[in-house]
Amino acid sequence: MLATPARTEAAAHYFTYIDKAQTDDLLAHLDAQTAQLIELFSSISEEKSLHRYAPGKWSIREALAHINDTERVFVFRALFFARGNAGPLPGFDQDDFNAHAGADARPLSAHLVEFQAIRAATMAVYRSLTPEAWLRTGVASGNSITVRALAYATAGHAEHHRRILVEKYL
Secondary structure, eight states: OOOOOOGGGSOGGGHHHHTTOOOSOHHHHHHHHHHHHHHHHHTSOTTGGGOOSSTTSOOHHHHHHHHHHHHHHHHHHHHHHHTTOOOOBOOOOHHHHHHTTOGGGSOHHHHHHHHHHHHHHHHHHHHHOOHHHHTOEEEETTEEEEHHHHHHHHHHHHHHHHHHIIIIIO
């Protein structure tokens, strides 16, 4: 079991995501979430995946590319800190990432295959961590954060975007 991070384990803005992953069994939660997201994105047609709910908003393809990129960043940070390096690590600008990703040029199905591969790698990293590693701390984007908080943020970030997708796109 992995307890939900304390408010002292991350900057306040991370709790936008962490609070969406309320569970004492994060690994099981991530497994269930993986299946849920695969089912959801598999139900969207390639044509619909180019939809934007408002001007200037990301397409569904861009949203999934963003989920993928952010998960990569969070898991890299978690691994970096878990292995004893406290940083500091730079931040990343989600809009710059997406502007250079070319997400709409690739089919949604390719983004979904990528999500599955990234999530499998995420699970391998998180399953490999020792109890001590979960509590290690590092600095990313100028903020102190624990490995555990990054793991919860991983799940919560994907949930955040799943909710937006359901509420505003579908």
